[in-house]
Amino acid sequence: xxxxxxxxxxxxxxxxxLKIDEYISLGGYAALKKACAMDKxxxxxxxxxxxxxxxxxxxxxxxxxxAFASKADADQKYVICNADEGEPGTYxxxxxxxxxxxxxxxxxxxxxxxxxxxxxxIYCRGEYPQVVAILKAAIAQAREKGILGGFDxxxxxxxxxxxxxxxxxxxxxxxxxxxEPRFKPPYPPVSGLWQxxxxxxxxxxxAVIPVIVEKGSEWFAAIGDPAYPxxxxxxxxxxxxxxxxxxxxxxxxxxxxxxxxGGGIPGGKKFKAVQVGGTSxxxxxxxxxxxxxxxDKMAAIDATLGSGAVFVLDETRDLVDVSTxxxxxxxxxxxxxxAPCREGTMRMYDLMEKINAGEGSPADVALxxxxxxxxxYACLCGLGQAAPAPVLSTIKNFxxxxxxKFK
Amino acid sequence: xxxxxxxxxxxxxxxxxxxxxxxxxxxxxxxxxxxHPDQAVKANCRVCVCEVEGNRLLQAACSxxxxxxxxxxTRSPKVxxxxxxxxxxxxxxxxxxxxxxxxxxxxELQDLAAEYIIRDNPFELKIRDLEKDFSTPSLFRDPAKCIxxxxxxxxxxxxxxxxxxxxxxxxxxxxxxxxxxxSLLDSPCVMCGQCIHACPVGAIGEVENIDELLxxxxxxxxxxxxxxxxxxxxxxxxxxxxxxxxxPMDVFVAGLRQVGFDYVLHTxxxxxxxxxxxxxxLLKRLTTGGTLPMFTSCSPGWINFCESFYPDLLDNLSTxxxxxxxxxxxxxxxxxxxxxxxxxxxxxxxxMPCTAKKYEASRPEMNSSGYRDVDIVLTTRExxxxxxxxxIDFKRLAPSPFDSWMGAYTGAAVIFGATGGVMEAALxxxxxxxxxxxxxDVNFQFARGFEGIKEAEIDLDGTKVKVAIAHSLANARKLMxxxxxxxxxxxxxxxxxxxxxxxxxxxxxxxxxxxxRIERIKAIYEEDQALAMRKSHLNPxxxxxxxxxxxxxxxxxxxxxxxxxxHAKDKKAF
Numbered sequence: 001x002x003x004x005x006x007x008x009x010x011x012x013x014x015x016x017x018l019k020i021d022e023y024i025s026l027g028g029y030a031a032l033k034k035a036c037a038m039d040k041x042x043x044x045x046x047x048x049x050x051x052x053x054x055x056x057x058x059x060x061x062x063x064x065x066x067a068f069a070s071k072a073d074a075d076q077k078y079v080i081c082n083a084d085e086g087e088p089g090t091y092x093x094x095x096x097x098x099x100x101x102x103x104x105x106x107x108x109x110x111x112x113x114x115x116x117x118x119x120x121x122i123y124c125r126g127e128y129p130q131v132v133a134i135l136k137a138a139i140a141q142a143r144e145k146g147i148l149g150g151f152d153x154x155x156x157x158x159x160x161x162x163x164x165x166x167x168x169x170x171x172x173x174x175x176x177x178x179x180e181p182r183f184k185p186p187y188p189p190v191s192g193l194w195q196x197x198x199x200x201x202x203x204x205x206x207a208v209i210p211v212i213v214e215k216g217s218e219w220f221a222a223i224g225d226p227a228y229p230x231x232x233x234x235x236x237x238x239x240x241x242x243x244x245x246x247x248x249x250x251x252x253x254x255x256x257x258x259x260x261x262g263g264g265i266p267g268g269k270k271f272k273a274v275q276v277g278g279t280s281x282x283x284x285x286x287x288x289x290x291x292x293x294x295x296d297k298m299a300a301i302d303a304t305l306g307s308g309a310v311f312v313l314d315e316t317r318d319l320v321d322v323s324t325x326x327x328x329x330x331x332x333x334x335x336x337x338x339a340p341c342r343e344g345t346m347r348m349y350d351l352m353e354k355i356n357a358g359e360g361s362p363a364d365v366a367l368x369x370x371x372x373x374x375x376x377y378a379c380l381c382g383l384g385q386a387a388p389a390p391v392l393s394t395i396k397n398f399x400x401x402x403x404x405k406f407k
Numbered sequence: 408x409x410x411x412x413x414x415x416x417x418x419x420x421x422x423x424x425x426x427x428x429x430x431x432x433x434x435x436x437x438x439x440x441x442x443h444p445d446q447a448v449k450a451n452c453r454v455c456v457c458e459v460e461g462n463r464l465l466q467a468a469c470s471x472x473x474x475x476x477x478x479x480x481t482r483s484p485k486v487x488x489x490x491x492x493x494x495x496x497x498x499x500x501x502x503x504x505x506x507x508x509x510x511x512x513x514x515e516l517q518d519l520a521a522e523y524i525i526r527d528n529p530f531e532l533k534i535r536d537l538e539k540d541f542s543t544p545s546l547f548r549d550p551a552k553c554i555x556x557x558x559x560x561x562x563x564x565x566x567x568x569x570x571x572x573x574x575x576x577x578x579x580x581x582x583x584x585x586x587x588x589x590s591l592l593d594s595p596c597v598m599c600g601q602c603i604h605a606c607p608v609g610a611i612g613e614v615e616n617i618d619e620l621l622x623x624x625x626x627x628x629x630x631x632x633x634x635x636x637x638x639x640x641x642x643x644x645x646x647x648x649x650x651x652x653x654x655p656m657d658v659f660v661a662g663l664r665q666v667g668f669d670y671v672l673h674t675x676x677x678x679x680x681x682x683x684x685x686x687x688x689l690l691k692r693l694t695t696g697g698t699l700p701m702f703t704s705c706s707p708g709w710i711n712f713c714e715s716f717y718p719d720l721l722d723n724l725s726t727x728x729x730x731x732x733x734x735x736x737x738x739x740x741x742x743x744x745x746x747x748x749x750x751x752x753x754x755x756x757x758x759m760p761c762t763a764k765k766y767e768a769s770r771p772e773m774n775s776s777g778y779r780d781v782d783i784v785l786t787t788r789e790x791x792x793x794x795x796x797x798x799i800d801f802k803r804l805a806p807s808p809f810d811s812w813m814g815a816y817t818g819a820a821v822i823f824g825a826t827g828g829v830m831e832a833a834l835x836x837x838x839x840x841x842x843x844x845x846x847x848d849v850n851f852q853f854a855r856g857f858e859g860i861k862e863a864e865i866d867l868d869g870t871k872v873k874v875a876i877a878h879s880l881a882n883a884r885k886l887m888x889x890x891x892x893x894x895x896x897x898x899x900x901x902x903x904x905x906x907x908x909x910x911x912x913x914x915x916x917x918x919x920x921x922x923x924r925i926e927r928i929k930a931i932y933e934e935d936q937a938l939a940m941r942k943s944h945l946n947p948x949x950x951x952x953x954x955x956x957x958x959x960x961x962x963x964x965x966x967x968x969x970x971x972x973x974h975a976k977d978k979k980a981f
Contacts, residue, residue: 178574333578339496350531378492
């Protein structure tokens with residue numbers, strides 16, 4: 001039985017996001033106060049022990065990241081919130097920022113204290129100007145109340161590049177350069193914004209930090225899947241009755257999400273596939289739906305939890321056509337820096353267009369498989385590495401759709 | 408030291424080494440394309456990817472530092488397949504134009520395609536419909552051939568700080584374009600040609616003037632005369648299968664006669680002349696309150712840079728023309744008269760290590776002889792092509808001396824080709840003029856070497872002169888900003904646009920690393936060392952020139968033929 005559990009969205013609908021006093025009346029900023037009285041190493045250890053893993057898609061242990069930045073020796077450190085939310089079908093971060101911006105600010109302030117940073121940025125996608133307005137107002141209120149102490153926070157806007165959701169491309173963008181990823185190592189906690197130690201975390205990750213500090217690491221670690229504990233905000237789109245959002249423990253299963261929370265497929269149609277994690281996620285067939293959404297459980301079925309987007313498709317959907325549109329998205333969004341992605345996303349789209357138009361052959365599919373495989377381990381950043389995944393998963397799991405299109 | 412295993416070989420390398428560096432220590436050569444030893448690591452071509460045990464992702468050897476116990480495979484089947492696929496991707500988006508391409512036979516992409524045995528490319532050939540840019544007389548761009556390695560962008564923006572090249576658009580539409588998106592001529596380009604050395608393929612090259620030369624040679628009514636710059640000979644050997652410095656000067660002259668030149672003369676003659684004129688100009692400024700510091704003016708890339716970015720400091724430039732242009736105005740006046748050849752029959756060629764010289768020769772004011780002083784400029788690379796065209800065996804060719812009246816030179820002229828050489832040559836003469844004493848040790852060691860900015864205080868028997876030397880325009884900028892701020896302590900500054908000076912010029916054999924520039928610099932000073940005459944004012948033909956024609960340095964005739972003026976660049980870019 002799937003039940004919602006709201007941690008990131010605990011204040012959703014309960015407060016006016018533009019009234020900081022309402023956030024405080026529900027216990028807001030008590031965690032920051034508690035954190036600032038703690039030993040920094042102890043605070044970081046708590047976050048580490050909670051086993052909170054990044055909610056942006058990469059799933060790296062949050063506390064571990066903070067520990068690297070804390071250890072690094074520098075005259076200036078930065079905290080960045082990745083609010084680029086570029087993954088199509090995802091709007092969880094918008095939900096948090098529009099309805100409870102202070103939890104994000106509090107989470108960032110706690111991080112700043114922990115690692116010794118005095119400056120922070122929220123990088124918000126350019127397509128969310130109304131969110132930016134809310135964030136700016138919220139920051140002004142927090143500053144006025146004197147809550148943030150010496151932590152100086154500002155909002156920066158993106159300008160329509162999916163690739164700027166990649167943390168180093170985001171950093172480059174803040175620096176005023178082309179939004180293109182850097183090679184790693186060095187990693188941002190060691191050398192990030194202006195080559196200084198930088199923490200980049202997702203909105204949802206920061207949003208749960210105050211609760212972890214308040215209620216303790218053990219409480220959080222006990223929720224959901226032990227390897228990827230806590231909750232995840234899922235946004236449901238596509239052929240699903242409940243096209244809305246849910247926050248659920250991470251041991252919730254996909255079939256529970258789709259049929260219980262989601263209310264199943266409309267119009268009495270049969271389920272065909274679900275793409276979880278956004279546009280770079282794999283298409284999961286029906287026989288794999290008995291899988292928990294936790295990061296490692298998804299990896300075991302060659303899928304990713306990613307951003308938590310849940311895009312459902314019914315039996316009438318042509319997956320070759322869907323994959324072709326996805327290939328076009330990646331061709332458009334590739335930054336162009338590295339050869340295998342710049343050229344590879346273009347070729348993937350060309351080949352998919354050819355197949356989709358009925359001009360393709362098994363040789364084209366074989367080429368897609370090889371190209372996708374090489375891209376997945378040779379490209380410079382996650383965009384190129386993940387771009388082939390949806391195409392490769394449909395080729396593997398839905399061969400019939402492709403066979404139907406061959407010449 | 409870090410212990411690693413690479414292709415089964417166990418070795419230890421210093422901490423901080425990349426896989427690429429570690430591999431080189433054990434003789435393993437990992438292929439690269441965007442990597443450049445003198446630029447920041449880019450890791451964008453992904454050709455150098457290797458397998459690292461325990462990691463699903465392949466790691467770029469150029470950027471990945473080694474770690475204790477790392478087990479690396481540089482040519483496993485997974486790696487070979489990845490490299491081949493990446494090359495196929497690049498090649499299928501690249502014009503299959505090798506036979507017509509300026510880099511045919513000297514192209515990094517060709518080399519890799521051969522090494523990786525590219526046969527039937529599975530990707531459909533797509534060529535970008537981008538026009539070639541021949542807007543400048545010096546350089547052309549063929550953007551369809553660009554593989555987006557960005558080495559040219561680094562050369563122009565970081566090493567030269569000119570900012571004429573940048574990136575536009577995103578993804579598969581990304582392109583390297585001239586700044587402001589127009590032609591190269593509209594951009595801040597100073598035509599130094601360092602981008603050519605950086606480019607692994609034929610996306611940038613020099614505008615070739617070989618056809619004009621061959622037409623002039625074929626015309627029985629035309630007398631084809633050439634000058635040769637000091638930095639050419641030692642590098643030219645590299646174009647015909649010899650070592651740097653190996654081609655003897657008199658064999659080179661013989662080779663040029665085989666190509667069809669009627670007379671072979673030397674820019675070194677006018678380099679010595681330049682020292683006489685410029686040395687006296689400096690002394691005049693020092694003693695009569697002229698504009699100081701005075702900058703040298705023989706590097707046209709530098710002149711373009713000054714006119715572009717420091718038009719307020721044009722009065723600091725020496726009014727002396729470059730040796731090339733001094734030569735040009737004399738060959739159709741003084742030399743033509745002495746030889747009894749009508750000036751209008753002379754086709755004046757200049758063989759240079761430089762691309763900006765093609766522009767310099769075309770400047771409207773460079774016609775003091777009454778004709779265009781230098782008709783065409785050929786780069787070292789173009790002459791290499793001409794020599795290969797003759798099919799001569801240079802090891803067996805009988806040597807031939809220079810022709811007269813403008814062929815004699817001293818070691819001071821030879822060192823013009825290296826950064827610091829003009830300064831040293833000037834000091835060898837200025838010392839004797841000011842102190843009236845003989846300079847016993849002509850070697851000014853401070854002026855030599857690859858250090859970006861060199862400086863010294865020279866004691867001329869009580870008179871102290873502070874001098875500075877800069878090569879590459881990033882270093883020039885540092886000295887210029889100081890001058891503009893009124894904080895420059897110097898009296899005389901030598902500036903060369905190209906790293907290493909002319910030996911690293913845009914027209915030289917494709918120079919892949921500063922190590923080669925340093926090797927050429929060594930050859931220059933060895934050549935100087937071997938000469939009996941090493942002071943410009945001792946050049947006997949220069950003495951004849953003054954006696955018979957010019958009469959005195961900075962005199963009326965000199966001003967008419969050997970001096971020039973500058974103007975701020977009139978471009979939208981500024």
